[in-house]
Amino acid sequence: MKQLENIGTKQKNINKICVIGLGYIGLPTASMLANHGYYVVGVDIDEKRVELIKNGELIIDEPGLMTLVKGAINSGNLNVKTEPEEADAFIICVPTPVIHDKNNKDNNKNNNKDNNNETPKCDLTYVLSAVNGIKPYLKDGNLVVIESTIPPKTTEMIYKLIDKNIHMAYCPERVLPGKILKELVENDRIVGGIDEESSELAKEVYKSFVDGDIYLTNSTTAEMVKLMENTFRDVNIALANEFAKVCTEMKVNVWDAINLANKHPRVNILNPGPGVGGHCISIDPWFIVEKSKNAELIKKARELNDNMPKYVCNLIVKEFKKLNINNPKVSIFGVTYKGNVDDTRESPAKKIIECLLSNDFNVSIYDPHAKVFEYPLNKLEDCIKGSDCIIVLTDHDEFKNFEKEDIYEISKLMKHKIVIDTKNILNHNLWKESKFEVKLLGDGTTWNVK
Template sequence: MQFKTISMIGLGYIGLPTAAVFASRKIKVIGVDVNQKAVDTINRGEIHIVEPDLDMVVHAAVKEGYLRATTKPEPAEAFLIAVPTPFKGENHEPDLRYIESAAKAIAPVLAKGNLVILESTSPVGATEQMAEWLAEARPDLTFPQTHGEESDIRIAHCPERVLPGHVLRELVQNDRIIGGMTPKCSQLACTLYKTFVKGECVVTNSRTAEMCKLTENSFRDINIAFANELSVICEKLNINVWELIGLANRHPRVNILQPGPGVGGHCIAVDPWFIVNSAPLEAKLIRSAREVNDAKPAWVISKVKSAVERVLLAAKNSEREIVDVVFFGVSFKANIDDLRESPSVSIVRECEKIEGVRCYVVEPNISELPEDLSGSQLLSCNQVIRPDVAVVLVDHDEFMCDEFRKFVGGCNEIIDCRGVIARPETLSK
């Protein structure tokens, strides 16, 4: 089957690049998003997120007529759903309401022979649940859960596995996991992705595909938790954790990751909890890793409070009441604008509550701070004066230079969560 028109439901950090790549292959793409501002931006040939080279691809696709955005689904041959899957409440229970809304939105325009792919990272069983929602909305069509290979609609789960900042390259080059609800569903999904995927399309069932993505991110979360726990231990024992990890990694079979202020983003900070929710008694190590990483921001906040107290104590005879604290970076990782689940955001938000503290943020990838950081002021790299307390939360390229190291190194109080200052150059690899 040759796909002539596909629909991308959700035009965020995954949906828009995926839509753009399909459109660059001369396939008509109808992008759907509930955000009217994002829709208008895309239809002007512009982008509303930060991702290298994406602006050029989107501009060309829109100009050539292969990409168009709208707020209402339209008929297509394939529908790809890339919407958020957050938590419900404080118990880390998966919230599938966005997937449900997307399914119910596309249901009226489904036709026999269509393919529906869930790309959103989801708990095990979410694809089957989506199929049930579709079946309820369209009783005139048949679906894989009841008609198997003979179903009118083909359904699969094909999770993304890309790195922000390298999305366009990794969409094309990485292997793709194809989890169809039946072999024919998988076959049709493979045909679609092979339009642009140069890596291998590896076929499995939908449940294994769902678990695969969760497993990949849980593996990384556990490794980061080890590094974060090491950093706390080394602080107590007066050891430079960056030097320690650099030395340990010289062992031919050791590759410890770098610690940070916590773990953020829409995947690693979220996905392991989906496994824990599905198997709470069995997922002991995965839960422990999550708890270690979730606790790291509080540890950083305690370091900031101690630094502020030392500044005030040193200045007690000058009647000083305000301490300037500058936070360098608030995105969840380096060189992107994505603040989702960012531990740095939560750190700044809590530090705004410390009495006597005036907070500033230097984040070169955004033009304004989110509403929940209303107590801080956003500065450019050129506006910063040497603060009383410097807190390095993200290792953006702008901070990984000798000029920045000298600037921050001159501060009396430095909390270096990414080793920008403390990491020995000879061991940085």
């Protein structure tokens, strides 16, 4: 096995870059590099995705991406295929989902007191298979960069698996879906090399299109930075969610209370919601928990946020019992994990829908952004026809911007006029004008039950 110090002479010229994984992160990155003078080979194991990209069709709804990709392909600087080839640098952007591993002995030893031996951990299968895929094409002096989110010390572990004198760095991606192209360019970047030379070399590549500052560190620090950013958000959202539950119990409006508490110069409480979803915040904190026996608060916050969909569902089920509406038909507005994106991965909406279905609710769904979801998506009219209640789970602009006339038209199609706003985004006065009963997550004054 290779030692970290044993590196040898390396070539510095990078002209050709192989980007492995052409999803939300890999495709914009590959196109950006191609538009900044590199010859880029984009690789994805999904043949259908590769064909779509070649034909200028995208399954990702990201503003400006289509134009960027088409420009890169037409310039001849971006070629997409299903197999890697020799290059000067390789950038790995494949998924790192979480798996619930009943047999994770290390983790059970560290954390497991009461979680039935199921401790979520990072599934490195895709990263390892991407590394194995590029191995036959790697030459001494090549640069390998991992952008996928990974647990601390993974870059070092992978470096030791590669039997070549390569440069290697971890360069976490910190973009916001919906603003990926802007943030790819404007955000500061963290580059964590396995050694200083690797950091410098990776920096040269990113400098080609990044306007933000590029900070150099070591690979494990860079891995921690990425995980700490998302954990910070997760823990703070968990606190807001706990406040929402407490305020409901106390018959207080949490949104008013947060607003007033945030008048304090050193307080900035985040907004509560129906749960935390997406490919990052709901997953990344587990990568710290799996590696550290000290991550107690992080684990608790993760569990609290994971339980929010169940809390929301139970509240709704109890409320309908109180209202004496049997087998209610509810219309779900929004199933993506956040507003104005098409991404439904890890969306809390899925868990809420499953819970409502298991309580004999009839559920129909409307989402103006989502294209792929586990349950059928309907047009607005079909979704609300004969419905007893609208449940808003995502803060899409379309819902915020409903006009008085829209709400009146919606009300005419409904059986009962109840709307549940879990994101506090509707214009409640307008809905009340159309005789809707408005219930707000975290506002104990609007619920009959606690």
